[in-house]
Amino acid sequence: MELPVLNDAPKAAGGCSAGSCGSTDDQMDQLPDSIREKVQNHPCYSEDAHHYFARMHVAVAPACNIQCHYCNRKYDCANESRPGVVSELLTPDQAVKKTMAVAATIPQMTVLGIAGPGDPLANPERTFETFRRLSEEAPDIKLCVSTNGLALPDAVEELSKHNIDHVTITINTVDPEIGAKIYPWIFWNNRRIKGVKAAKILIEQQQKGLEMLIAKGILVKVNSVMIPGVNDKHLAEVSKVVKSKGAFLHNVMPLIAEAEHGTFYGVMGQRGPTPDELQDLQDACSGDMNMMRHCRQCRADAVGLLGEDRGDEFTLDKIEDMKIDYQAAMEKRKVIHEAIQAEMDSKRLEKAAKVEQFKQEPKLDTRPVLMAVATSGQGVINMHFGHAKEFLIYEASPDGVRFISHRKADQYCGGDTTCGETESTLMRTIRSLEGCEAVLCSKVGYEPWEQLEAAGIQPNGEHPMEPIEEAVMAVYKEMAAAGKLDAKPEAARASA
Amino acid sequence: MAVKIIESCVNCYACEPVCPSQAIYEAKPHFRVNSKKCTECEGDYPVYQCASICPIEGAILNSLGEAINPPGSLTGIPPEKMAEAMAELQAH
Numbered sequence: 001m002e003l004p005v006l007n008d009a010p011k012a013a014g015g016c017s018a019g020s021c022g023s024t025d026d027q028m029d030q031l032p033d034s035i036r037e038k039v040q041n042h043p044c045y046s047e048d049a050h051h052y053f054a055r056m057h058v059a060v061a062p063a064c065n066i067q068c069h070y071c072n073r074k075y076d077c078a079n080e081s082r083p084g085v086v087s088e089l090l091t092p093d094q095a096v097k098k099t100m101a102v103a104a105t106i107p108q109m110t111v112l113g114i115a116g117p118g119d120p121l122a123n124p125e126r127t128f129e130t131f132r133r134l135s136e137e138a139p140d141i142k143l144c145v146s147t148n149g150l151a152l153p154d155a156v157e158e159l160s161k162h163n164i165d166h167v168t169i170t171i172n173t174v175d176p177e178i179g180a181k182i183y184p185w186i187f188w189n190n191r192r193i194k195g196v197k198a199a200k201i202l203i204e205q206q207q208k209g210l211e212m213l214i215a216k217g218i219l220v221k222v223n224s225v226m227i228p229g230v231n232d233k234h235l236a237e238v239s240k241v242v243k244s245k246g247a248f249l250h251n252v253m254p255l256i257a258e259a260e261h262g263t264f265y266g267v268m269g270q271r272g273p274t275p276d277e278l279q280d281l282q283d284a285c286s287g288d289m290n291m292m293r294h295c296r297q298c299r300a301d302a303v304g305l306l307g308e309d310r311g312d313e314f315t316l317d318k319i320e321d322m323k324i325d326y327q328a329a330m331e332k333r334k335v336i337h338e339a340i341q342a343e344m345d346s347k348r349l350e351k352a353a354k355v356e357q358f359k360q361e362p363k364l365d366t367r368p369v370l371m372a373v374a375t376s377g378q379g380v381i382n383m384h385f386g387h388a389k390e391f392l393i394y395e396a397s398p399d400g401v402r403f404i405s406h407r408k409a410d411q412y413c414g415g416d417t418t419c420g421e422t423e424s425t426l427m428r429t430i431r432s433l434e435g436c437e438a439v440l441c442s443k444v445g446y447e448p449w450e451q452l453e454a455a456g457i458q459p460n461g462e463h464p465m466e467p468i469e470e471a472v473m474a475v476y477k478e479m480a481a482a483g484k485l486d487a488k489p490e491a492a493r494a495s496a
Numbered sequence: 497m498a499v500k501i502i503e504s505c506v507n508c509y510a511c512e513p514v515c516p517s518q519a520i521y522e523a524k525p526h527f528r529v530n531s532k533k534c535t536e537c538e539g540d541y542p543v544y545q546c547a548s549i550c551p552i553e554g555a556i557l558n559s560l561g562e563a564i565n566p567p568g569s570l571t572g573i574p575p576e577k578m579a580e581a582m583a584e585l586q587a588h
């Protein structure tokens with residue numbers, strides 16, 4: 001099947017398209033077919049699949065064998081979760097029950113990950129017990145695991161025995177000197193080792209683990225945390241190295257550092273990247289490799305679709321009472337998955353046709369614009385401005401529309417004096433849209449409308465239930481026709 | 497002679513499997529050391545295994561009641577700096 005992957009750049013279209021542009025996302029098409037097939041229905045990798053399918057994480061792995069400067073071990077592993085979050089720790093048995101309960105209730109759930117609250121491979125018994133049972137009892141669920149890499153080489157053999165779809169390694173550097181500024185210590189061969197020596201061992205283990213997984217044919221994704229002034233300049237090099245070894249995706253996440261998390265970076269005042277810096281780095285790295293821009297750093301126990309968290313429906317006491325007939329659920333899931341697949345396929349074809357049409361039109365000569373979109377899935381604009389907990393950011397340009405990132409509605413609330421009690425949720429939301437010139441949602445209330453306009457962001461409720469890319473392009477063309485795209489706007493990018 | 501886990505323990509389980517004497521057990525509100533079983537790793541390792549993997553400064557005490565990992569030794573955050581940041585947060 002000649003299906004487009006990641007941001008839907010159809011293979012046949014080539015070059016620039018309305019789904020994605022140039023060197024960025026259509027590189028996915030150059031991947032071997034076996035990998036493309038695995039990836040295209042994966043909610044964590046495929047931007048369009050994650051509008052339809054869901055993933056969940058279970059927190060079964062509490063221990064960790066290293067320390068990262070952006071992590072406080074009172075909370076979940078900050079590599080895979082948002083800092084400052086605590087997940088309910090499950091036994092392998094509880095995790096299996098919960099996974100099957102969720103899979104039966106939310107048929108879109110196709111991927112189960114173990115991501116914490118510590119390092120899954122520093123808890124091999126709990127992690128592998130969960131995987132072994134799920135491979136047997138719920139074979140229609142894909143499994144994935146993320147790790148800091150220290151214990152990875154020893155785990156590869158065992159991982160290859162289960163239904164493991166992919167492994168994520170967090171690799172922040174390939175240079176021990178830089179590593180020493182990120183990792184204060186590791187536990188290795190029965191000792192705590194510090195400094196450059198520790199970083200060197202960790203880096204060697206990560207690289208060795210990566211090579212071993214590739215040799216076994218297991219998909220590897222690499223995550224990096226972008227730490228301005230520490231590894232930001234170095235991540236393009238990391239991208240090159242991990243790609244040359246066969247990692248299929250490199251995902252750069254922003255450092256989130258707040259004093260109240262009690263992390264080294266938080267307390268020492270290390271800042272995270274601005275949305276612009278992050279985007280520039282992602283653009284710089286995407287020349288080398290595909291980036292996973294829609295990653296939202298979900299929690300170690302998150303459940304649900306597109307940034308939603310339905311974890312409350314599946315607390316321990318609730319799943320205890322649920323009777324799950326998994327055989328029946330599996331049949332139901334199969335039917336639903338086929339229907340979703342058919343819908344995705346037809347939407348992809350439609351999009352490809354639109355792209356063709358777009359290419360025939362005279363090319364605009366205008367600057368690119370960022371727009372925010374409120375959606376709850378299905379690839380359409382279907383959310384009220386006031387209900388959106390996060391926004392999808394798209395860039396429209398004469399080359400077409402491409403997905404850039406997610407932003408949490410109040411992500412940039414730093415708890416400083418300008419914020420907190422004195423700043424309303426609305427103001428925080430508007431602040432998180434910095435750099436965007438329009439926001440598309442199904443509806444916008446009167447008060448936010450005025451404040452958005454005042455902030456230089458044009459609210460737009462004229463495209464409810466329309467496909468996102470089409471609506472964004474329509475708004476872009478209107479802006480171009482109105483002559484708004486000739487000069488650089490004051491609001492956008494200046495302060496972002 | 498035995499080490500002791502105190503209330504700053506965050507129940508991360510890391511120490512339990514590395515103890516050569518099976519002296520550490522899960523308990524409420526935090527992990528504990530069975531002082532009859534703890535050998536201080538004598539004869540097995542030159543350093544306390546539990547305190548070599550524990551990520552929390554001050555959570556494990558030696559037989560003199562001193563923190564094996566004193567403030568600042570693991571996170572690299574100077575204790576004054578930590579106190580400053582905490583005072584700052586309290587003020588809000």
Ligand code: SF4
Nearest residue numbers: 064068071077078079
């Ligand atoms: S690997 Fe994860 S849990 Fe361990 S210190 Fe780093 S961020 Fe924290």
Ligand code: SF4
Nearest residue numbers: 515534535536537546
């Ligand atoms: S000091 Fe050694 S023997 Fe004693 S509890 Fe810690 S790991 Fe076990």
Ligand code: SF4
Nearest residue numbers: 505506508509511550
């Ligand atoms: S390693 Fe430290 S924090 Fe973790 S359970 Fe043991 S004593 Fe508690």
